[in-house]
Amino acid sequence: MTGPTTVLLASRNAKKLVELRRILAATPAGERVTLIGLDDAPAYEEVPESGLTFAENALIKAREGALRTGLPTVADDSGLAVDALNGMPGVFSARWCGRHGDDEANLQLLLGQIGDVPDQYRAGAFVCAAAMVWPDGREQVVEGRMAGRVIREKRGTNGFGYDPIFVPDGYELTSAELSAEEKDAISHRGKAFRGLADLIAAELVEQP
Numbered sequence: 001m002t003g004p005t006t007v008l009l010a011s012r013n014a015k016k017l018v019e020l021r022r023i024l025a026a027t028p029a030g031e032r033v034t035l036i037g038l039d040d041a042p043a044y045e046e047v048p049e050s051g052l053t054f055a056e057n058a059l060i061k062a063r064e065g066a067l068r069t070g071l072p073t074v075a076d077d078s079g080l081a082v083d084a085l086n087g088m089p090g091v092f093s094a095r096w097c098g099r100h101g102d103d104e105a106n107l108q109l110l111l112g113q114i115g116d117v118p119d120q121y122r123a124g125a126f127v128c129a130a131a132m133v134w135p136d137g138r139e140q141v142v143e144g145r146m147a148g149r150v151i152r153e154k155r156g157t158n159g160f161g162y163d164p165i166f167v168p169d170g171y172e173l174t175s176a177e178l179s180a181e182e183k184d185a186i187s188h189r190g191k192a193f194r195g196l197a198d199l200i201a202a203e204l205v206e207q208p
């Protein structure tokens with residue numbers, strides 16, 4: 001067995017880094033992997049998320065990271081797909097209001113758009129595609145979903161993004177009222193990252 005392997009998470013989102021570290025730690029790869037984020041990697045100009053699917057965007061980010069750093073690289077792309085909006089905001093979730101990362105404006109715009117949609121038609125799902133690109137060019141993508149419905153007013157202060165207006169199926173609480181651990185256990189990103197963590201563990205265990 002070789003020493004620890006450094007894996008890059010091609011993201012500046014600190015919450016994603018914490019989440020993937022926690023999930024990796026629970027797998028056989030836990031002790032063998034040191035996970036770093038873009039803030040700890042040699043700086044490079046990031047490519048725009050120009051894909052039309054979560055998987056394409058995750059691969060764009062992961063390929064660029066692997067190319068620029070030579071490290072095995074993970075990246076994810078995620079968002080909320082609302083049935084009444086034919087799957088939007090989807091890949092545009094982070095910039096739905098027209099600028100990147102304004103969670104409150106994104107959420108209020110969505111609430112206004114589906115204001116007239118009756119309760120029984122407010123289904124949607126959080127979706128996450130997590131991609132792994134190895135330095136030799138091999139690529140793997142794992143997707144996770146969390147189905148639920150969009151409510152009419154914000155509830156809860158945990159999480160981020162659209163969490164305060166999303167109630168997962170089987171729950172009465174919004175995903176912003178669940179604890180981080182409770183959300184991880186059922187979330188789109190939790191599922192996708194656990195799938196990837198298993199692939200990373202298998203890869204490293206097979207190494208001579």
Ligand SMILES: O=P(O)(O)OP(=O)(O)OP(=O)(O)OC[C@H]1O[C@@H](n2cnc3c(O)ncnc32)[C@H](O)[C@@H]1O
Pocket residue numbers: 010011012013016049076077078079080093094095101103106126159160161162163187189
């Ligand atoms: O650097 P990267 O990894 O790209 O970080 P990011 O924050 O831009 O992340 P994404 O491109 O994956 O965009 C995710 C958007 O989708 C929404 N979203 C995704 N997962 C969510 C979750 O678990 N809870 C609430 N909103 C979520 C939210 O609006 C995010 O801004």
Ligand SMILES: [Mg+2]
Pocket residue numbers: 049094
């Ligand atoms: Mg992004």
